[in-house]
Amino acid sequence: MRDRVQERSDDELHAGVVARDDSSLAEIYDRYGAAVFSVALRVVGDRDHAQDVAQEVFLALWRAPQNYVRERGTLGTWLMSAAHHRAVDVVRREEAVHRRVDRAGREAIIAERESDQAEPVHESAWLNWQSRAVRAALAELTPTQREALLLAYYGGLTQQEISEQTKVPLGTIKTRTRAALAKLRDVLDASAVTDLSPRLRSQS
Amino acid sequence: MTNDVTMMEHQRIQDEALDLVFAAVEPADLSAYDAHLAECDQCREYVDELSSLVGLIGAVGDVQAPPPSLRAAILAEAVGLSVSRPGAQPSGAPASRNLLADEDVDSPASASPFAAPGSGERRRAHRSRLASVATRFMAVAAVLALIGLVGWGAAMRSQRDDARQAASQSSQFQDAISRPGQLTVAEIDAVDGSGTSRVATAYMRDSGMMVVADDLEANDTSSSIYVLWSLASPTDRAPVALGSFDVAKGDLMSFVAATGAAPSGRWFAISEEPGRRVPATPTKMVGAGEAA
Numbered sequence: 001m002r003d004r005v006q007e008r009s010d011d012e013l014h015a016g017v018v019a020r021d022d023s024s025l026a027e028i029y030d031r032y033g034a035a036v037f038s039v040a041l042r043v044v045g046d047r048d049h050a051q052d053v054a055q056e057v058f059l060a061l062w063r064a065p066q067n068y069v070r071e072r073g074t075l076g077t078w079l080m081s082a083a084h085h086r087a088v089d090v091v092r093r094e095e096a097v098h099r100r101v102d103r104a105g106r107e108a109i110i111a112e113r114e115s116d117q118a119e120p121v122h123e124s125a126w127l128n129w130q131s132r133a134v135r136a137a138l139a140e141l142t143p144t145q146r147e148a149l150l151l152a153y154y155g156g157l158t159q160q161e162i163s164e165q166t167k168v169p170l171g172t173i174k175t176r177t178r179a180a181l182a183k184l185r186d187v188l189d190a191s192a193v194t195d196l197s198p199r200l201r202s203q204s
Numbered sequence: 205m206t207n208d209v210t211m212m213e214h215q216r217i218q219d220e221a222l223d224l225v226f227a228a229v230e231p232a233d234l235s236a237y238d239a240h241l242a243e244c245d246q247c248r249e250y251v252d253e254l255s256s257l258v259g260l261i262g263a264v265g266d267v268q269a270p271p272p273s274l275r276a277a278i279l280a281e282a283v284g285l286s287v288s289r290p291g292a293q294p295s296g297a298p299a300s301r302n303l304l305a306d307e308d309v310d311s312p313a314s315a316s317p318f319a320a321p322g323s324g325e326r327r328r329a330h331r332s333r334l335a336s337v338a339t340r341f342m343a344v345a346a347v348l349a350l351i352g353l354v355g356w357g358a359a360m361r362s363q364r365d366d367a368r369q370a371a372s373q374s375s376q377f378q379d380a381i382s383r384p385g386q387l388t389v390a391e392i393d394a395v396d397g398s399g400t401s402r403v404a405t406a407y408m409r410d411s412g413m414m415v416v417a418d419d420l421e422a423n424d425t426s427s428s429i430y431v432l433w434s435l436a437s438p439t440d441r442a443p444v445a446l447g448s449f450d451v452a453k454g455d456l457m458s459f460v461a462a463t464g465a466a467p468s469g470r471w472f473a474i475s476e477e478p479g480r481r482v483p484a485t486p487t488k489m490v491g492a493g494e495a496a
């Protein structure tokens with residue numbers, strides 16, 4: 001483990017990746033690997049696919065580091081956003097497979113999962129603090145705002161599709177989702193989490 | 205220069221930006237957005253702002269440590285040593301193949317932060333997406349309700365014939381119900397003496413209880429109600445009523461209105477009660493089963 005003083009900034013690490021230094025990639029992984037894996041796991045629901053997603057995210061950064069632009073947000077949120085996009089795509093691709101899982105298969109999967117749970121919860125001050133802040137921000141939303149936001153996040157569904165499924169008009173769904181994101185920004189801004197998102201701060 | 209066509213284009217992009225940042229745009233349709241976003245600072249900033257907020261949503265919840273082998277696999281792959289990670293899914297489109305697309309940085313789609321990992325799925329039929337929307341929605345709504353992140357409204361408003369099955373078989377549902385110590389699952393089998401057949405599955409959490417009806421007849425909601433009971437043993441003569449619920453025709457799952465009583469054991473039963481009241485003891489037992 002590196003000393004706190006020796007820790008390189010995200011920008012330095014990203015520059016290292018651009019310069020083809022794989023130790024920089026390793027350090028970025030150490031910093032954000034658990035976050036990326038957790039985002040993927042929450043969306044795809046199984047560890048094997050979550051690993052696939054995390055691997056794709058970090059190797060995509062390695063192979064095309066110029067796709068990350070510092071002005072557009074922090075490396076951490078960018079990686080988490082990339083993990084989310086890839087995970088949603090995996091869910092779509094795998095759906096046909098999951099629909100064929102029969103009851104026996106389902107029970108086998110549950111048994112297998114339970115034996116997985118010995119995996120420790122990651123200890124990272126940055127992540128735990130951020131997680132708390134986001135949880136607090138979500139708690140400030142109205143139930144309908146939270147519903148619109150999380151259905152979109154976990155479902156990978158268009159606003160139109162959510163409108164059809166919930167039988168709530170499209171305009172209302174969009175308004176709720178936008179209001180939820182705006183509220184999230186305000187609360188996170190107040191709790192200084194938007195250090196992670198410098199663009200948002202400079203705009204307000 | 206801003207002409208009317210681009211004004212409309214800005215509006216369209218910003219109007220559809222929510223779909224873009226929530227990964228709801230089909231990979232095949234991304235190039236239309238990317239072309240505009242590559243040229244337009246205003247729209248790109250708007251999309252980036254939303255996108256980084258969406259990235260932060262992922263921070264909610266427990267952070268799970270990935271297996272140690274993942275780090276080694278990523279670094280080996282990065283320096284050109286292709287190794288097969290234990291447990292990697294052969295059907296899940298291997299990362300090495302997918303990532304060829306990311307090397308092709310000249311292509312607008314792959315340069316986009318919204319690009320899909322591979323090119324194969326771009327041919328995905330639109331039809332299959334339509335078919336999967338209802339099932340994915342239902343699964344997600346049910347899981348979010350089950351883990352207490354949202355209310356039951358969305359799950360209850362959407363009732364589709366295939367959604368019960370889809371919800372219980374989705375990977376997200378699997379994940380939610382496999383969290384240790386938080387959820388009790390009991391499969392309830394018929395007790396009519398005709399042998400064993402599943403009538404329902406009960407999912408019980410602190411945040412709520414749900415019954416997925418496998419073979420439970422719709423009740424007449426004007427004159428009867430189902431009650432979920434907890435029993436210390438199969439022969440317990442003093443079961444505890446945990447809550448009541450209705451099964452509507454074509455319903456997939458029923459939210460149980462809790463009585464507030466705590467379970468008295470690992471056995472659970474369902475009875476049908478006349479008069480829509482929760483009695484002290486079950487009137488007509490429908491099924492029973494032990495928690496898994």
Ligand SMILES: [Zn+2]
Nearest residue numbers: 214244246247
């Ligand atoms: Zn524009």
